[in-house]
Amino acid sequence: MVELQAVMRVSDEAKLQAEVLVQALPYIQRWSGAIFVIKYGGAAMHENGLAAQVMQDVVLMHCVGIRPVIVHGGGPEISELMKRVGKQPQFVGGLRITDAETMELVEMALTGKTNPRLVALIQQQGGRAIGLSGKDGxxxxxxxxxxxVDLGFVGEVESISPEVIHAALQAGYIPVISPVAMDAQGATYNLNADFAAGALAGALGAAKFILMTDVPGVLSDPDDPTSLISELSREQAQRMLENGRVSGGMIPKLQACLDALARGCPRAHIIDGRIPHALLIEVFTDAGIGTMIR
Ligand SMILES: Nc1ncnc2c1ncn2[C@@H]1O[C@H](COP(=O)(O)OP(=O)(O)OP(=O)(O)O)[C@@H](O)[C@H]1O
Ligand SMILES: [Mg+2]
Structure with missing residues (x-):
């Protein structure tokens, strides 16, 4: 009798699992084949366990036919490296002042450490990832x-040549991109990952641009996590930037969303990367988390 109950319990659970899978079907059908550019913020990837879970969600999306492209930040890792060599990080308008020595540290942290860490996490979950910087291809x-203000080696995107990404996607890889790039003379620049990701979302014809950060989304009061704004039009986002209602790292984020939309990406989402399975909730349910801009 006890054994039979156990069997029934297991089978109820299995039924529930099957139902959950079927509920995802319309979303899988809708998004299969679509490119999603996902900017994973350094602020939300600090805990290794959390980053592993996020990369597992990415592998799942890839398995059902979505073509995720990851662009990562790494603010905390850069700052940590700077402090180790006795340099004090300084920001203007959410952008890091980058002298020549800091530029080397930025490249070490982003392309040398954060990027292979995410590639490894994807590989460990059975996905196939390829790490690239903005220089590659x-x-x-x-x-x-x-x-x-002269920010030193802080760059902006001049142009994107997306061929290498299309080739990687075609071959079944999940591209993981660090926001370091060169100018025409071969000088290396530190790009804000939000800007790089927004420009890529436009150039790749992404169906969604998702920014994962360490706050619930755009907040009307940055000190109050319950003041989430769940939807913004382009005009409203523009006005928030002009009124100074966003500060620090949220400035490049909103600008990147507007840039992606201007380049033809239909929707941008700023979501809380600290929430377990935030990506799956955003992509496969109607719950809609964070801030959507369209
Ligand atoms: N109105 C606002 N709503 C939400 N967050 C805001 C707002 N104004 C400023 N912020 C700040 O923006 C920060 C997010 O940007 P930040 O650059 O720190 O992280 P990230 O972009 O996710 O990581 P990384 O820069 O490493 O890629 C939040 O932690 C918050 O302090
Ligand atoms: Mg940032």
Whole structure:
């Protein structure tokens, strides 16, 4: 009798699992074949367990026919490396002031450490990942970002040559991209990962641009996590930037979303990468988390 109950329990669980899978069917049908550009923020990948779970979600999406392209940040890892060699990180408008020595540290941290770490996590979950920087295959051509303040080797995207990504996707790989790129003279630049990802989402014709960060989304009061704005039009996002209602790392994020939309990507989402399976919730359910901009 006890054994029979156990069997029934297991079978109820299995039924539930089957139902959950079937509920995902319309989403799988809708998104199969689509390219999603996913910007994974350094701020939300600190815990190794969490990053492993996020990469598992990416592998699952890939298995059902979605073509994920990961662009990663690595702010905390860069800052840690800087402090180790006695340099104090400084930011202006959410962008890191990058002198020549800092540029070397940025490349070490992003292309040398964070990138292979994410590749390894994908490989460990049975996915096939290929790590690239913006330099590889001439993917991203950068130029120095000019502004009121000289930020040093902070670059902006001049152009994107997406062939290497299409080749990797075609061959069944999940590209993992670090936001480091060269200008026409071969100088290396530190790109904000949000900007790089937004430009890539446009150039790749992504169906979705998803930014995973360490806050619930765009907050009307940055100190109040319950003040989430769940949807923004382009005009509203533009106004938030102009009114100074977003600060720090949220500035490049909103600008990147607007850039991706301007380049033809139909929707951008800023979601909380600390929530377990945030990606799956966003892609395979109607729950809709974070902030959507369209
Ligand atoms: N209005 C706002 N709503 C939400 N977050 C805001 C707002 N204004 C400023 N922020 C800040 O933006 C931060 C997210 O950007 P940040 O650059 O720190 O992380 P990231 O981009 O995910 O990581 P990385 O830069 O390493 O790729 C939040 O932690 C928050 O402090
Ligand atoms: Mg950032």
């Amino acid at each position: 001439g993917l991203i051509r950068a130029r120095k970002l000019e502004g009121e």
